Amino acid sequence: MSSPWKISWLVIVDNNNPTIQTQKTDAVAPSAETLPVRLVLFDIDGTLVSTGGAGVKAFAEAFEAAFGVPDATEKIKFAGRTDYSLFRELCHWNEVEFSVSNRELFFENYLGFIDNHLSANEGGPFPGVEQMLDDLAALPDAPVIGLLTGNIEAGAKRKLSTYGLWDRFAFGGFANDNEDRNLIAAAALAKGSEYLARPLEGGEIVVIGDTPKDVACGKYIGARTLGVATGGASLEELVECTPDWAVPDLTHLSISEICGC
Numbered sequence: 001m002s003s004p005w006k007i008s009w010l011v012i013v014d015n016n017n018p019t020i021q022t023q024k025t026d027a028v029a030p031s032a033e034t035l036p037v038r039l040v041l042f043d044i045d046g047t048l049v050s051t052g053g054a055g056v057k058a059f060a061e062a063f064e065a066a067f068g069v070p071d072a073t074e075k076i077k078f079a080g081r082t083d084y085s086l087f088r089e090l091c092h093w094n095e096v097e098f099s100v101s102n103r104e105l106f107f108e109n110y111l112g113f114i115d116n117h118l119s120a121n122e123g124g125p126f127p128g129v130e131q132m133l134d135d136l137a138a139l140p141d142a143p144v145i146g147l148l149t150g151n152i153e154a155g156a157k158r159k160l161s162t163y164g165l166w167d168r169f170a171f172g173g174f175a176n177d178n179e180d181r182n183l184i185a186a187a188a189l190a191k192g193s194e195y196l197a198r199p200l201e202g203g204e205i206v207v208i209g210d211t212p213k214d215v216a217c218g219k220y221i222g223a224r225t226l227g228v229a230t231g232g233a234s235l236e237e238l239v240e241c242t243p244d245w246a247v248p249d250l251t252h253l254s255i256s257e258i259c260g261c
């Protein structure tokens with residue numbers, strides 16, 4: 001299924017000019033084939049909030065506590081990954097047996113350690129996040145707001161609750177649904193359909209995230225995609241993935257531009 005939307009706005013960086021410029025590349029006006037947005041799905045780390053590295057620190061500490069392996073995460077790149085796939089990779093590199101029971105042991109430890117780091121209260125929401133959530137909720141026919149994240153649900157709840165954001169989201173796709181981010185997106189679409197009590201089409205969904213993997217999983221379900229360069233990828237890297245929009249942060253795009261209202 002292909003998205004009916006073309007790239008409408010790209011924010012570009014001219015290497016010879018440090019000023020970030022906005023360039024209109026195609027008509028924004030909704031066409032007959034453009035469906036109203038009924039669901040907006042947000043990634044968490046690097047998109048909604050920075051946790052001051054709480055997740056990465058907790059991963060390393062939990063692996064050492066559970067399996068006695070220090071510094072296990074040194075070779076691992078976290079951005080855009082799912083918690084379950086990260087655990088599988090940690091097992092591979094550190095010669096720990098991957099099993100569901102070991103995974104449960106690891107994440108029990110992880111939740112304890114992440115609580116410690118989150119209580120340090122570092123990090124917070126990125127610019128424009130709370131305004132965008134407010135503006136979405138204030139729309140006359142407001143779309144449902146959900147999560148599409150590689151976090152396990154309990155970790156997502158802890159992270160967003162730290163900054164008072166957990167209750168903003170009706171439901172989510174989490175690592176508990178699948179190790180593969182594309183299939184987490186498919187799970188989020190299914191949950192959205194269940195929530196709205198009708199089958200959702202990809203074109204009714206906007207996926208917002210900070211890495212090429214977020215853009216890819218949005219495209220996987222036929223959603224419109226918004227790349228935001230507040231986390232794991234540069235603006236140029238996001239633009240290369242040809243999302244529908246790419247912005248330095250969420251102050252650069254209004255709800256009317258996303259929802260066509």
Ligand SMILES: [Mg+2]
Binds near residue numbers: 046210
């Ligand atoms: Mg992210």
